[in-house]
Amino acid sequence: MPRLTTRLHRFAPALLLLAAPLTLAADEPARWDAPGAGNPLLPGYFADPSIVHDGNSWYIFATIDPWGDKRLGLWTSENGRDWRFSTPNWPTKAAATSPTSGDSKVWAPSVVRAANGRWFMYVSVGSEVWVGTAAAPAGPWRDANGGKPLIARDFAPAYHMIDAEAFIDDDGQAYLYWGSGLNWTNGHCFVVKLKPDMVTFDGPPRDVTPENYFEGPFMVKAKGRYLLTYSDGNTTKDTYKVRYAIGATPFGPFHEAPNSPLLQTDAARDIVSPGHHAVFRAKGQSYILYHRQALPWPQSGDTVLRQVAVDPLTIAPDGTFAPVRPTHGSAVAGFAAARDRGLEWTPLGDGEAARAADDNYATLWRAPARGSGTIVADLGAIRQVAGSRLRPEFATRRYRYALDTSRDGKRWTRLLAPGDHQGSPITLRHPVTTRYLRLTVATPGAGLWEWSIDGETAQRR
Structure with missing residues (x-):
C-alpha cells in the first residue's frame, strides 16, 4: 500500500491509513x-x-467571494456536514x-x-x-x-507572490510552496525549506515550476x-x-504526470472550473477539497462566485493519482x-x-427584488417547535426576518418581530406548538x- 503525507501527517495518525483504491458510487443525484x-x-x-482536523472538529479556512474580503472565512463542524461560519481575528486587510x-x-489560507x-497560517494579503x-x-x-x-511582492515582481502552501514531510521538516502568474499566464512555483520556527527560511528559495x-x-x-x-487555467x-x-x-x-490533469471541467454534468484545492484524509480515505463555479453558470456581469466541493481521491499502488470524477455529492458519504x-x-403556494x-x-430561494418575500412551511401536523436555523446566501451580510405561526394556515400570530441577523446558520429561538410557520424575508433580493x-428535542447546531 502506498503511504500518503499531507498537511495532517504526524498529527492525526488515525486519519492517515491509506485505503484500498476507492470504487466510486454512482453520482446520485445526477443533476446539480x-x-x-x-x-x-x-x-x-x-x-x-484549507482544511484541518483537531480534537473533534473540522475547520475549513477559505477566501470569501466575490473575489476576496477584508478577512477570511472559517467554517467549523463536528460531523463534516453541519458547518458554522465565523471570521478569524487575524488576518485582516488592515492588520496585514x-x-x-x-x-x-485577503486570499488563499494554508493552515498546518x-x-x-x-x-x-500562510495567507495572501x-x-x-x-x-x-x-x-x-x-x-x-x-x-x-x-x-x-x-514573502514581499518584490521577491519576484514578474509573478504574483500568493497562494502559499506549507508541507510537512515524514521527518517533520517543513517546506513552503507558493507562486501565481500575472494576467492568467506565466505562473511560477517557488519552494523554500523552513526552520523549526516555521517563519525563517533555511536556505534560498528555489524555482521548481513544472509544466503547465x-x-x-x-x-x-x-x-x-x-x-x-497545482491549478492551471482561468478560475x-x-x-x-x-x-x-x-x-x-x-x-x-x-x-x-502522464495522466494529468487530475481534476477538470465536466460541462455535461454542470461542473465548471474545479481548482485551488487541498488534500486530506478521513476514515481511511483520501479526499480533494476544492472550489468550482457557482451554478447556474455563467453568472451575470463580472461577478466571480465559487463554491467549495469535496470528492474522493484515489492513489494507485505506484504512488500516482487516478483522475478524479467530480460529483454532486453522493460519493462523499464516507467523509461526513x-x-x-x-x-x-x-x-405552501410558491x-x-x-x-x-x-x-x-x-x-x-430568493426574495423579490423589491419588497418582502414569504415562505410558508407546513409541518404536516401540529408539532412542538424549538426554533429555526437559516442559511442565507451570504454569511457576511445582514438580513431582516420576521416569523408568524398558525395552527390552521388561516389565522396567524406574530412569533418573532422583524429583526436584523447575520451569520450562518442564523439561529432563531421560537418555542411554539404549531403546524404552520411563515418566514418573512424583508431584505429585497x-x-x-x-x-x-428544529423540534423541541432536537440538538441544535
Missing part, C-alpha cells in the same frame, strides 16, 4: 439542482479552501498590509500544525504572503513575523514520491483545472454524516420555496440556501 446533493459542501460562496501589498484583499504543536500563529485552529491568531510580509503551472501548489507524498499538485472561466507533477525530492525536479435537517416540512427545503447548497426547523 436535485434534492439531497452533498456538493457544494458549504452554504455560500467561498474559494481556495505593507507599503507594497497592493489593493487585493507544526512539530512544536502550534498552528501556522494583496500580492504578498503573511504568516500567523495560534494555539488552536479557532484562534486567537496573531502575526508571527513582526508585522511584515514573509499557474498557481495554487499543494504537495502530497505517496510511496516515496513527491506529488506537486473566472471554464478552463481552471488541477494538474500534478512528480518528483523524487521536495525540490523536484518536477515533471507533469447526513446533514441535521430538523423537522420535515413542505412549502413552488420556488421548495429550494429552501431541498438539502442542496447549490439551489436558492435576499437569497436563502436552507431553512431548518
Whole structure:
C-alpha cells in the first residue's frame, strides 16, 4: 500500500491509513439542482479552501467571494456536514498590509500544525504572503513575523507572490510552496525549506515550476514520491483545472504526470472550473477539497462566485493519482454524516420555496427584488417547535426576518418581530406548538440556501 503525507501527517495518525483504491458510487443525484446533493459542501460562496482536523472538529479556512474580503472565512463542524461560519481575528486587510501589498484583499489560507504543536497560517494579503500563529485552529491568531510580509511582492515582481502552501514531510521538516502568474499566464512555483520556527527560511528559495503551472501548489507524498499538485487555467472561466507533477525530492525536479490533469471541467454534468484545492484524509480515505463555479453558470456581469466541493481521491499502488470524477455529492458519504435537517416540512403556494427545503447548497430561494418575500412551511401536523436555523446566501451580510405561526394556515400570530441577523446558520429561538410557520424575508433580493426547523428535542447546531 502506498503511504500518503499531507498537511495532517504526524498529527492525526488515525486519519492517515491509506485505503484500498476507492470504487466510486454512482453520482446520485445526477443533476446539480436535485434534492439531497452533498456538493457544494458549504452554504455560500467561498474559494481556495484549507482544511484541518483537531480534537473533534473540522475547520475549513477559505477566501470569501466575490473575489476576496477584508478577512477570511472559517467554517467549523463536528460531523463534516453541519458547518458554522465565523471570521478569524487575524488576518485582516488592515492588520496585514505593507507599503507594497497592493489593493487585493485577503486570499488563499494554508493552515498546518507544526512539530512544536502550534498552528501556522500562510495567507495572501494583496500580492504578498503573511504568516500567523495560534494555539488552536479557532484562534486567537496573531502575526508571527513582526508585522511584515514573509514573502514581499518584490521577491519576484514578474509573478504574483500568493497562494502559499506549507508541507510537512515524514521527518517533520517543513517546506513552503507558493507562486501565481500575472494576467492568467506565466505562473511560477517557488519552494523554500523552513526552520523549526516555521517563519525563517533555511536556505534560498528555489524555482521548481513544472509544466503547465499557474498557481495554487499543494504537495502530497505517496510511496516515496513527491506529488506537486497545482491549478492551471482561468478560475473566472471554464478552463481552471488541477494538474500534478512528480518528483523524487521536495525540490523536484518536477515533471507533469502522464495522466494529468487530475481534476477538470465536466460541462455535461454542470461542473465548471474545479481548482485551488487541498488534500486530506478521513476514515481511511483520501479526499480533494476544492472550489468550482457557482451554478447556474455563467453568472451575470463580472461577478466571480465559487463554491467549495469535496470528492474522493484515489492513489494507485505506484504512488500516482487516478483522475478524479467530480460529483454532486453522493460519493462523499464516507467523509461526513447526513446533514441535521430538523423537522420535515413542505412549502405552501410558491413552488420556488421548495429550494429552501431541498438539502442542496447549490439551489436558492430568493426574495423579490423589491419588497418582502414569504415562505410558508407546513409541518404536516401540529408539532412542538424549538426554533429555526437559516442559511442565507451570504454569511457576511445582514438580513431582516420576521416569523408568524398558525395552527390552521388561516389565522396567524406574530412569533418573532422583524429583526436584523447575520451569520450562518442564523439561529432563531421560537418555542411554539404549531403546524404552520411563515418566514418573512424583508431584505429585497435576499437569497436563502436552507431553512431548518428544529423540534423541541432536537440538538441544535
